[in-house]
Amino acid sequence: MNAQGIAGLKYLEKEIATCERRIARIKGDPDPTKPKSNVLLYELERDFRIEQREAYLSGKPLGLLGLGPLTRAMGMVPWDAIMAADRTHGSEATRYFNIIRKGGMPEHTCDRCSVLIPMMSEGDFPRPSYLETSNFECIPVYLAHLIMAETMDVPHFHVDRPFKNYKGELDDASLKFVTDQLYQMIEDIEAKVPGCKYDEDYMIELQEYNRQYLQYFQQLWELKAAIPCPLSGRESFREVRLADMYPDPKKAVEYMRLYVEEVGDKVAKGVSAAQPEEKLRLLWSVAGPFYADPFSWLEQRGVAIPAAEMTIYNGWFSKREAIWGDPWKGRKLTPIEEEARQLDFTWGRLGQPWVDTHINSCKDLHLDGIIYFMQWGCPTSNNMGKVVADTAEKELGIPTLLVEGRMLESSIFDSKDFFSKLEDFIAVAEARKNDRSKQKNS
Structure with missing residues (x-):
C-alpha cells in the first residue's frame, strides 16, 4: 500500500459515494429539467475515482503532465488534486482554511490552490508520483504544484513556455522550444518513475x-x-x-x-x-x-x-x-x-x-x-x-x-x-x- 496510508482514500471514497447516489437518483427518479446523459457523466466521474483508488492501493503511479494525454501515455493515472479541491467547499473548505491559519500559511491566494496544501498534507488525497510544473496556466497553480513537489519530495520537471501566443502565430521556434523540453521530461520520467514508458500509439x-x-x-x-x-x-x-x-x-x-x-x-x-x-x-x-x-x-x-x-x-x-x-x-x-x-x-x-x-x-x-x-x-x-x-x-x-x-x-x-x-x-x-x-x- 502507498506509504501515505489509508487516509489518502478519504476524498476518493467520498466522491465515489456521491456519484453512486447521483446515478441511482437519475435512474430511479430523474429530474426532467436535467439532461438524461448526466448518468453517463457521473459514471465517468465515479470510474475515474475508482481508478485512482485502485492505483493508490496497488502502487501504480499517479501524475499530472500538461493537459492530460501524455500522463496516460506514460503509464500514469491522472492526478487532479487542483480540480478536486474545487469540490471541498462548505464545511470541508472551512476545515482546511482553519489548518492554513493555524499553521501561519497565507490564505489569500486562489482558494483552490490554498486548499490543496492542507488537503495533501493531511493525507486526504493521494500523493502524486510525478508532476510537470509549468507556467502554461496561472501562477498560483504553478506555485501550488511546485510546493507539492518540494514538500512531498515528488519528482518534477519544469516546462518553460513563451508568454506569446505561439499557437496562433504558428511560431515554429517556440513550438520546437517546448517540444524539446517535453522529450527531456519523458526521459526524466522513464528514469525516475518505475513502470513508466512512453507509448506513442x-x-x-x-x-x-x-x-x-x-x-x-x-x-x-x-x-x-x-x-x-x-x-x-x-x-x-x-x-x-x-x-x-x-x-x-x-x-x-x-x-x-x-x-x-x-x-x-x-x-x-x-x-x-x-x-x-x-x-x-x-x-x-x-x-x-x-x-x-x-x-x-x-x-x-x-x-x-x-x-x-x-x-x-x-x-x-x-x-x-x-x-x-x-x-x-x-x-x-x-x-x-x-x-x-x-x-x-x-x-x-x-x-x-x-x-x-x-x-x-x-x-x-x-x-x-x-x-x-x-x-x-x-x-x-x-x-x-x-x-x-x-x-x-x-x-x-x-x-x-x-x-x-x-x-x-x-x-x-x-x-x-x-x-x-x-x-x-x-x-x-x-x-x-x-x-x-x-x-x-x-
Missing part, C-alpha cells in the same frame, strides 16, 4: 478522442447561440474535463454526443432555462461562489447564462483555438509537438487574448453583459477585470459587473450584499439592452 489514440470530444463541444457552442438558451447556468459553469482524463475516453465522447443531441432537441422545441422567459443573456467569468447558487437565482429572474469564461475552453469551442489534430502550416504535428502546442494556454499568455475571448464569446452568443467574479488571489484574472469591462463597454456597448468574492471559503460571503449587486446589475443590463434596441430601430 496510445498517445495518438487519446489525442483522437480529445479531438472528437471537443468537436461535440464546437457543435454545442453553436447551439448556445440559440435564443432562448436551454442550458442552465450550472451546465455552462461546469469546468471541462477532457476525454483523456477518464479511464474510458470512448465513453466520454459518447456522453458528449448524447448531451449535444439533448440540447439540440431542446433548442428545436424553444426550451428556455430562464423563467418565465429569457429577457437577458449574460457571460459568467472566472470563478464563482461554489457554496451558493447564483445561476438558479438568475434563471428565476429571466436571466440565461449561455457560457462561462474560463481560460482556453471557449477558444476551443468557437474554433478560434486549435484543438488536437488541427493542421499546423498544412502539416500534421507529431504527438509530442501537439502536446507542446496545447501548452500554449490562454492564462499563460499576455493579457490581450484573455480580453479577446470575452469579446468573442459575447459576440458569438449575443450576450448583454458580463458578470466578472473577482476571485481573491487570482492575479491572472483580477488584474484584467477592468480592462475586460472597459473593452466590452467600448466595443460592444454592454456593461460588466466586477464582483469580489471567494470560490470555497464561505465565511466572508455576504449573501444579501452579493445578490443585491446581481439584482442591481440585472436592471442596468436590461436598461442598456433596451437602449441598444431603440438605437438599432431608430
